[in-house]
Amino acid sequence: MRISEGLRAERPLISFEFFPPKSDAAADELLATIGAMGELQPGFVSITYGAGGSSRERSLELIERIRSEFALEVMAHLTCAGSTAVELRAYAGRLAAAGVKNVLALRGDPPRDAPGFVVPQAGLAHASELAALLASDFDFCIGGACYPETHPEAPDPQTDLENLKTKVSAGASFLITQLFFENERYFTFVKRARAAGITVPIVPGIMPITNYEQVRRFTALCGATIPSRLRAQLDRCAADPAAVVDLGVAYAALQCADLLARGAPGLHFYTLNKSPAVRAVVSALRAEAVVAA
Numbered sequence: 001m002r003i004s005e006g007l008r009a010e011r012p013l014i015s016f017e018f019f020p021p022k023s024d025a026a027a028d029e030l031l032a033t034i035g036a037m038g039e040l041q042p043g044f045v046s047i048t049y050g051a052g053g054s055s056r057e058r059s060l061e062l063i064e065r066i067r068s069e070f071a072l073e074v075m076a077h078l079t080c081a082g083s084t085a086v087e088l089r090a091y092a093g094r095l096a097a098a099g100v101k102n103v104l105a106l107r108g109d110p111p112r113d114a115p116g117f118v119v120p121q122a123g124l125a126h127a128s129e130l131a132a133l134l135a136s137d138f139d140f141c142i143g144g145a146c147y148p149e150t151h152p153e154a155p156d157p158q159t160d161l162e163n164l165k166t167k168v169s170a171g172a173s174f175l176i177t178q179l180f181f182e183n184e185r186y187f188t189f190v191k192r193a194r195a196a197g198i199t200v201p202i203v204p205g206i207m208p209i210t211n212y213e214q215v216r217r218f219t220a221l222c223g224a225t226i227p228s229r230l231r232a233q234l235d236r237c238a239a240d241p242a243a244v245v246d247l248g249v250a251y252a253a254l255q256c257a258d259l260l261a262r263g264a265p266g267l268h269f270y271t272l273n274k275s276p277a278v279r280a281v282v283s284a285l286r287a288e289a290v291v292a293a
Contacts, residue, residue, distance in 0.1 A: 001073050002141035003102045004173035006043050007201035013043035013266035020058035033275050040282050044073035076100050079108025080124040104143040105131040128167040135171030144172035148180045148189040152223035174200050176268045178222050179207040207270040208277040209248030249277050253284040
């Protein structure tokens with residue numbers, strides 16, 4: 001399945017994101033998790049690439065095992081960081097040989113100790129350049145990332161939107177947003193994108209809160225905000241980890257139901273390689289017949 005086509009179907013597309021584990025034992029554990037979540041019938045699962053391509057071999061191994069053991073559609077991530085254009089083209093060829101049809105083209109983040117992104121020698125500077133490379137040399141369905149609250153490195157929202165339009169023109173046929181917790185930010189962003197001539201499906205990225213400190217770190221890194229009313233609730237139950245999880249699941253379920261009711265083409269869950277919270281959210285949506293079983 002080409003994801004862009006699946007997103008234009010009547011049934012909302014549910015998808016899950018995982019990152020490659022660092023050991024064989026962790027890989028087996030993750031595959032068990034993916035197998036269990038496969039019972040939720042996701043439209044696809046996505047596998048990240050690792051900072052600077054550091055986990056590219058484990059990513060490919062995981063992709064191949066998912067395809068062979070569970071017959072799930074897999075979207076592979078690919079980033080510009082740490083690789084030459086020749087290396088990126090070679091790895092994309094390996095993905096194509098493994099039967100991958102969908103690739104998320106990303107610039108990638110700099111290493112944590114680096115002051116900023118550095119263009120690799122003989123490499124690519126932007127995700128739009130990677131999308132163009134993939135579109136010219138392969139038959140992938142190409143996705144891209146977008147930021148309802150503006151990319152943290154963009155000088156202003158308009159420039160960020162112009163960069164996104166360049167990415168779509170280069171070959172991205174669907175977009176997945178960074179995590180957010182206020183739905184109006186998503187719908188306002190979609191409205192602005194449509195006004196700018198961006199017509200591809202824009203899928204909201206959702207991360208159910210299971211750890212307060214963790215989500216504060218994530219939002220600080222990606223430029224997302226936690227609404228004051230949600231932050232106040234989290235502050236009240238911060239000392240009770242189970243209560244934080246309960247609140248996170250309840251909030252995400254309400255958020256997702258509203259997104260789908262107002263026309264979002266699907267939901268992409270950032271799972272952090274864990275299943276209970278996401279399974280609870282999807283199960284709640286299906287109990288209310290918000291998404292098909």
